[in-house]
Amino acid sequence: MPANRNALIRYKTLDKCLQNRFRKWTLEDLIDAVSDALYGYEGIDKGISKRTVQGDIQMMRSDKLGYNAPITVIDKRYYTYEDKDYSITNIPLTDQDLSHLTEAVEFLKQFQGFSHFKQLGGMVQKLEDHIYSTKEKQKPVISFDGNPNLRGLEYLDQIYQAIIKKTVLKISYQSFKAEQPTDVEFHPYLLKEFNNRWFILGRKGGQRDVINYALDRIQAIELMPNKHYHENDSFDPDTFYRDVVGVTVMQGVRPEKIVFRVNKKNAQYVITKPIHHSQKLISQDEDGASFELFIKVNFELERIFLGYGNTLEILSPPKLRRRIKTVFEEATGIYE
DSSP, X not given: OHHHHHHHHHHHHHHHHHHOTTSOBOHHXXXXXXXXXXXXXXXXXXXXXXXXXXXXXXHHHSSSSSOOOOEEEETTTEEEESSTTOOGGGSOOOHHHHHHHHHHHHHHHTTTTSGGGTTHHHHHHHHHHHHHHHHHTOOOXXXXXXXXXXXXXGGHHHHHHHHHTTOEEEEEEOOSSOSSOEEEEEEEEEEEEETTEEEEEEEETXXXXXEEEEGGGEXXXXXXXXXXXXXOTTOOHHHHTTTOSSSOOOTTOOOEEEEEEEEHHHHHHHHHSOSSTTOEEEEEETTEEEEEEEEOXXXXXXXXXXXXXXXXXXXXXXXXXXXHHHHHHHHHHHHO
Protein backbone atom coordinates (compact mmCIF):
# COMPACT_ATOMS: atom_id res chain seq x y z
CA MET A 1 0.00 0.00 0.00
CA PRO A 2 2.73 2.58 0.84
CA ALA A 3 4.37 1.95 -2.54
CA ASN A 4 1.03 2.49 -4.32
CA ARG A 5 0.42 5.66 -2.33
CA ASN A 6 3.86 7.01 -3.17
CA ALA A 7 3.29 6.27 -6.85
CA LEU A 8 -0.02 8.14 -6.74
CA ILE A 9 1.70 11.13 -5.14
CA ARG A 10 4.31 11.06 -7.91
CA TYR A 11 1.67 10.85 -10.67
CA LYS A 12 -0.38 13.69 -9.18
CA THR A 13 2.71 15.86 -8.77
CA LEU A 14 3.83 15.26 -12.35
CA ASP A 15 0.28 15.98 -13.51
CA LYS A 16 0.23 19.37 -11.73
CA CYS A 17 3.64 20.27 -13.13
CA LEU A 18 2.73 19.38 -16.70
CA GLN A 19 -0.52 21.36 -16.42
CA ASN A 20 1.42 24.45 -15.35
CA ARG A 21 2.35 26.20 -18.60
CA PHE A 22 3.77 29.24 -16.85
CA ARG A 23 7.00 27.30 -16.39
CA LYS A 24 9.19 25.11 -18.60
CA TRP A 25 9.79 21.74 -16.93
CA THR A 26 13.01 19.86 -17.48
CA LEU A 27 13.39 16.30 -16.24
CA GLU A 28 15.53 17.62 -13.38
CA ASP A 29 12.76 20.08 -12.43
CA LEU A 30 10.21 17.25 -12.36
CA ILE A 31 12.50 15.12 -10.20
CA ASP A 32 12.88 18.01 -7.72
CA ALA A 33 9.10 18.59 -7.63
CA VAL A 34 8.37 14.91 -7.00
CA SER A 35 11.04 14.74 -4.29
CA ASP A 36 9.56 17.82 -2.55
CA ALA A 37 6.06 16.33 -2.73
CA LEU A 38 7.15 13.00 -1.24
CA TYR A 39 8.89 14.83 1.57
CA GLY A 40 5.91 17.11 2.20
CA TYR A 41 3.29 14.34 2.13
CA GLU A 42 5.18 11.33 3.50
CA GLY A 43 8.36 12.71 5.11
CA ILE A 44 10.54 10.80 2.61
CA ASP A 45 13.81 12.76 2.40
CA LYS A 46 16.00 10.40 0.36
CA GLY A 47 14.85 11.93 -2.93
CA ILE A 48 13.77 10.10 -6.04
CA SER A 49 15.80 8.62 -8.88
CA LYS A 50 15.83 9.79 -12.47
CA ARG A 51 14.89 6.29 -13.57
CA THR A 52 11.79 6.26 -11.35
CA VAL A 53 10.45 9.55 -12.74
CA GLN A 54 11.15 8.44 -16.31
CA GLY A 55 9.25 5.23 -15.56
CA ASP A 56 6.35 7.25 -14.11
CA ILE A 57 6.17 9.34 -17.27
CA GLN A 58 6.03 6.21 -19.41
CA MET A 59 3.37 4.71 -17.15
CA MET A 60 1.25 7.87 -17.45
CA ARG A 61 1.66 7.79 -21.23
CA SER A 62 0.42 4.20 -21.40
CA ASP A 63 -3.10 2.84 -20.96
CA LYS A 64 -2.17 0.55 -18.05
CA LEU A 65 -3.76 2.99 -15.58
CA GLY A 66 -6.18 4.44 -18.10
CA TYR A 67 -4.32 7.75 -18.28
CA ASN A 68 -3.00 7.75 -21.88
CA ALA A 69 -1.43 11.08 -20.96
CA PRO A 70 -0.35 13.16 -24.01
CA ILE A 71 3.08 13.98 -22.55
CA THR A 72 5.38 15.56 -25.11
CA VAL A 73 8.94 16.93 -25.02
CA ILE A 74 9.64 20.34 -26.55
CA ASP A 75 13.09 21.12 -27.93
CA LYS A 76 14.22 17.70 -26.63
CA ARG A 77 14.30 19.22 -23.13
CA TYR A 78 11.01 20.57 -21.75
CA TYR A 79 8.10 18.32 -20.73
CA THR A 80 4.46 19.38 -21.05
CA TYR A 81 1.00 18.13 -22.02
CA GLU A 82 0.28 18.39 -25.74
CA ASP A 83 -3.36 19.01 -24.80
CA LYS A 84 -3.43 22.05 -22.48
CA ASP A 85 -6.75 20.91 -20.97
CA TYR A 86 -5.60 17.39 -20.13
CA SER A 87 -5.28 16.12 -16.57
CA ILE A 88 -5.21 12.61 -15.15
CA THR A 89 -8.00 13.77 -12.80
CA ASN A 90 -10.34 14.14 -15.80
CA ILE A 91 -10.38 10.48 -16.86
CA PRO A 92 -13.81 8.78 -16.61
CA LEU A 93 -14.69 6.49 -13.72
CA THR A 94 -14.48 2.74 -14.27
CA ASP A 95 -17.10 0.24 -13.07
CA GLN A 96 -14.75 -0.75 -10.25
CA ASP A 97 -14.36 2.93 -9.26
CA LEU A 98 -18.14 3.34 -9.17
CA SER A 99 -18.49 0.21 -7.04
CA HIS A 100 -15.95 1.48 -4.50
CA LEU A 101 -17.60 4.93 -4.43
CA THR A 102 -21.02 3.36 -3.84
CA GLU A 103 -19.63 1.48 -0.84
CA ALA A 104 -18.06 4.70 0.45
CA VAL A 105 -21.36 6.58 0.16
CA GLU A 106 -23.24 3.88 2.06
CA PHE A 107 -20.60 4.03 4.78
CA LEU A 108 -20.73 7.84 5.05
CA LYS A 109 -24.54 7.87 5.20
CA GLN A 110 -24.36 5.98 8.50
CA PHE A 111 -22.77 9.04 10.16
CA GLN A 112 -25.13 11.75 8.94
CA GLY A 113 -27.18 11.70 12.13
CA PHE A 114 -24.22 12.56 14.37
CA SER A 115 -23.52 16.18 15.29
CA HIS A 116 -19.87 15.99 14.24
CA PHE A 117 -20.92 15.04 10.70
CA LYS A 118 -23.58 17.69 10.01
CA GLN A 119 -21.61 19.03 7.05
CA LEU A 120 -21.49 15.60 5.38
CA GLY A 121 -25.05 15.88 4.09
CA GLY A 122 -24.42 17.94 0.97
CA MET A 123 -21.19 16.14 0.14
CA VAL A 124 -22.76 12.68 0.41
CA GLN A 125 -25.79 13.68 -1.67
CA LYS A 126 -23.58 15.22 -4.34
CA LEU A 127 -21.39 12.12 -4.51
CA GLU A 128 -24.40 9.78 -4.53
CA ASP A 129 -26.06 11.75 -7.31
CA HIS A 130 -22.87 11.72 -9.41
CA ILE A 131 -22.55 7.94 -9.03
CA TYR A 132 -26.23 7.42 -9.92
CA SER A 133 -26.09 9.60 -13.03
CA THR A 134 -22.85 7.96 -14.20
CA LYS A 135 -24.05 4.38 -13.67
CA GLU A 136 -27.51 4.92 -15.12
CA LYS A 137 -26.29 7.28 -17.87
CA GLN A 138 -28.98 9.74 -16.86
CA LYS A 139 -28.94 13.43 -16.09
CA PRO A 140 -28.22 14.38 -12.45
CA VAL A 141 -31.26 15.02 -10.26
CA ILE A 142 -29.39 17.37 -7.90
CA SER A 143 -27.77 20.60 -9.08
CA PHE A 144 -25.04 22.26 -7.03
CA ASP A 145 -23.80 25.78 -7.57
CA GLY A 146 -20.30 25.88 -8.98
CA ASN A 147 -17.99 27.28 -11.64
CA PRO A 148 -16.31 24.53 -13.69
CA ASN A 149 -14.03 27.08 -15.38
CA LEU A 150 -12.64 28.45 -12.11
CA ARG A 151 -8.85 28.42 -12.03
CA GLY A 152 -6.77 27.32 -9.07
CA LEU A 153 -8.82 24.32 -7.93
CA GLU A 154 -5.90 22.05 -8.82
CA TYR A 155 -3.99 23.53 -5.87
CA LEU A 156 -6.62 22.61 -3.23
CA ASP A 157 -5.17 19.25 -2.22
CA GLN A 158 -1.59 20.52 -2.21
CA ILE A 159 -2.53 23.46 0.03
CA TYR A 160 -4.63 21.24 2.30
CA GLN A 161 -1.73 18.85 2.79
CA ALA A 162 0.64 21.75 3.45
CA ILE A 163 -1.68 23.07 6.18
CA ILE A 164 -2.11 19.79 8.04
CA LYS A 165 1.58 18.92 7.67
CA LYS A 166 2.66 22.50 8.55
CA THR A 167 4.75 23.05 5.46
CA VAL A 168 5.83 26.44 4.12
CA LEU A 169 4.85 27.23 0.53
CA LYS A 170 6.40 29.36 -2.18
CA ILE A 171 3.48 30.90 -4.04
CA SER A 172 3.77 32.63 -7.39
CA TYR A 173 0.90 35.11 -7.15
CA GLN A 174 -0.40 37.73 -9.56
CA SER A 175 -3.09 40.08 -8.29
CA PHE A 176 -5.55 41.74 -10.66
CA LYS A 177 -3.51 44.96 -10.48
CA ALA A 178 -0.07 43.40 -11.00
CA GLU A 179 1.51 43.04 -14.45
CA GLN A 180 3.76 40.16 -13.38
CA PRO A 181 3.49 37.43 -10.72
CA THR A 182 5.51 37.70 -7.50
CA ASP A 183 7.03 34.84 -5.51
CA VAL A 184 5.97 34.87 -1.86
CA GLU A 185 7.01 32.71 1.11
CA PHE A 186 3.68 31.76 2.70
CA HIS A 187 2.73 29.95 5.91
CA PRO A 188 -0.78 28.52 5.25
CA TYR A 189 -3.40 28.19 8.00
CA LEU A 190 -6.83 27.88 6.40
CA LEU A 191 -8.69 27.18 3.16
CA LYS A 192 -11.93 29.14 2.78
CA GLU A 193 -14.64 29.06 0.14
CA PHE A 194 -16.87 32.07 -0.53
CA ASN A 195 -19.17 32.77 -3.45
CA ASN A 196 -17.74 29.85 -5.48
CA ARG A 197 -14.15 31.09 -5.07
CA TRP A 198 -11.45 29.53 -2.89
CA PHE A 199 -8.96 31.45 -0.75
CA ILE A 200 -5.90 30.50 1.27
CA LEU A 201 -5.25 32.32 4.53
CA GLY A 202 -1.94 32.59 6.30
CA ARG A 203 1.08 34.78 6.89
CA LYS A 204 3.78 35.96 4.52
CA GLY A 205 7.29 35.19 5.72
CA GLY A 206 8.37 37.63 8.42
CA GLN A 207 4.93 39.26 8.86
CA ARG A 208 2.34 38.95 11.63
CA ASP A 209 -0.90 39.94 9.88
CA VAL A 210 -3.05 37.17 8.45
CA ILE A 211 -3.87 37.78 4.78
CA ASN A 212 -5.67 35.86 2.04
CA TYR A 213 -4.84 34.93 -1.53
CA ALA A 214 -7.41 33.87 -4.12
CA LEU A 215 -6.54 30.49 -5.62
CA ASP A 216 -7.56 31.66 -9.09
CA ARG A 217 -4.72 34.22 -9.01
CA ILE A 218 -2.05 31.68 -8.08
CA GLN A 219 0.28 30.84 -10.96
CA ALA A 220 2.35 28.13 -9.27
CA ILE A 221 3.03 26.54 -5.86
CA GLU A 222 6.16 24.85 -4.56
CA LEU A 223 6.76 23.17 -1.20
CA MET A 224 9.53 24.60 1.00
CA PRO A 225 10.03 21.69 3.45
CA ASN A 226 13.35 23.03 4.75
CA LYS A 227 11.84 26.34 5.86
CA HIS A 228 10.71 26.76 9.48
CA TYR A 229 6.90 26.87 9.66
CA HIS A 230 5.43 29.60 11.89
CA GLU A 231 2.54 28.19 13.91
CA ASN A 232 -0.89 29.88 13.84
CA ASP A 233 -0.75 30.34 17.61
CA SER A 234 -2.95 33.47 17.65
CA PHE A 235 -5.18 32.77 14.65
CA ASP A 236 -8.67 31.40 15.27
CA PRO A 237 -10.87 31.22 12.11
CA ASP A 238 -14.16 31.57 13.99
CA THR A 239 -12.99 34.70 15.80
CA PHE A 240 -11.25 36.09 12.71
CA TYR A 241 -14.44 35.92 10.60
CA ARG A 242 -16.99 36.51 13.35
CA ASP A 243 -17.74 40.13 12.41
CA VAL A 244 -17.60 39.98 8.59
CA VAL A 245 -19.19 38.41 5.56
CA GLY A 246 -16.89 37.12 2.85
CA VAL A 247 -13.11 36.84 3.20
CA THR A 248 -11.83 40.41 3.50
CA VAL A 249 -10.93 41.38 7.07
CA MET A 250 -9.64 44.94 7.36
CA GLN A 251 -7.01 45.26 10.09
CA GLY A 252 -7.91 47.86 12.73
CA VAL A 253 -11.55 48.19 11.60
CA ARG A 254 -14.15 47.76 14.33
CA PRO A 255 -17.64 46.33 13.84
CA GLU A 256 -20.42 48.92 13.79
CA LYS A 257 -24.19 49.02 13.81
CA ILE A 258 -25.77 49.15 10.36
CA VAL A 259 -29.48 49.82 9.92
CA PHE A 260 -31.19 49.18 6.59
CA ARG A 261 -34.70 48.83 5.23
CA VAL A 262 -35.98 46.40 2.62
CA ASN A 263 -39.24 46.75 0.69
CA LYS A 264 -42.17 44.40 1.15
CA LYS A 265 -41.33 42.27 -1.88
CA ASN A 266 -37.86 41.32 -0.58
CA ALA A 267 -38.35 41.52 3.20
CA GLN A 268 -39.19 37.84 3.65
CA TYR A 269 -36.13 36.86 1.60
CA VAL A 270 -33.83 38.79 3.94
CA ILE A 271 -35.65 37.38 6.98
CA THR A 272 -35.22 33.78 5.84
CA LYS A 273 -31.69 34.29 4.48
CA PRO A 274 -29.90 36.64 6.90
CA ILE A 275 -26.95 38.62 5.58
CA HIS A 276 -24.98 37.96 8.79
CA HIS A 277 -25.53 36.05 12.03
CA SER A 278 -25.83 39.38 13.90
CA GLN A 279 -28.89 40.39 11.85
CA LYS A 280 -31.93 41.47 13.87
CA LEU A 281 -35.41 42.37 12.70
CA ILE A 282 -36.20 45.81 14.14
CA SER A 283 -39.66 46.44 12.72
CA GLN A 284 -42.02 45.23 10.03
CA ASP A 285 -45.07 46.84 8.45
CA GLU A 286 -47.12 46.66 5.27
CA ASP A 287 -44.41 48.47 3.27
CA GLY A 288 -41.41 46.37 4.28
CA ALA A 289 -39.05 45.66 7.15
CA SER A 290 -36.09 47.27 8.92
CA PHE A 291 -33.03 45.33 10.05
CA GLU A 292 -29.92 45.88 12.14
CA LEU A 293 -26.43 44.37 11.72
CA PHE A 294 -23.38 44.61 13.94
CA ILE A 295 -20.58 44.01 11.49
CA LYS A 296 -17.38 45.30 9.87
CA VAL A 297 -17.93 47.02 6.54
CA ASN A 298 -15.92 45.43 3.75
CA PHE A 299 -16.04 45.00 -0.02
CA GLU A 300 -18.21 41.87 0.12
CA LEU A 301 -20.83 43.50 2.36
CA GLU A 302 -21.12 46.49 0.02
CA ARG A 303 -21.57 44.16 -2.93
CA ILE A 304 -24.42 42.39 -1.12
CA PHE A 305 -26.18 45.69 -0.40
CA LEU A 306 -25.68 46.89 -3.98
CA GLY A 307 -27.08 43.62 -5.28
CA TYR A 308 -30.49 44.49 -3.82
CA GLY A 309 -30.65 47.57 -6.03
CA ASN A 310 -33.61 49.84 -5.38
CA THR A 311 -35.25 47.37 -2.98
CA LEU A 312 -32.88 48.17 -0.08
CA GLU A 313 -32.00 51.46 1.62
CA ILE A 314 -29.11 52.04 4.03
CA LEU A 315 -30.35 54.19 6.92
CA SER A 316 -27.13 54.35 8.94
CA PRO A 317 -24.24 54.89 9.36
CA PRO A 318 -24.09 58.05 7.20
CA LYS A 319 -20.70 57.18 5.69
CA LEU A 320 -21.94 53.87 4.30
CA ARG A 321 -25.18 55.48 3.12
CA ARG A 322 -23.18 58.10 1.17
CA ARG A 323 -20.93 55.40 -0.28
CA ILE A 324 -23.84 53.32 -1.61
CA LYS A 325 -25.56 56.46 -2.90
CA THR A 326 -22.43 57.53 -4.80
CA VAL A 327 -22.10 54.12 -6.45
CA PHE A 328 -25.73 54.22 -7.63
CA GLU A 329 -25.36 57.78 -8.92
CA GLU A 330 -22.28 56.79 -10.90
CA ALA A 331 -24.08 53.73 -12.25
CA THR A 332 -27.04 55.88 -13.31
CA GLY A 333 -24.65 58.17 -15.18
CA ILE A 334 -23.42 55.25 -17.29
CA TYR A 335 -26.93 54.66 -18.64
CA GLU A 336 -27.77 58.31 -19.37
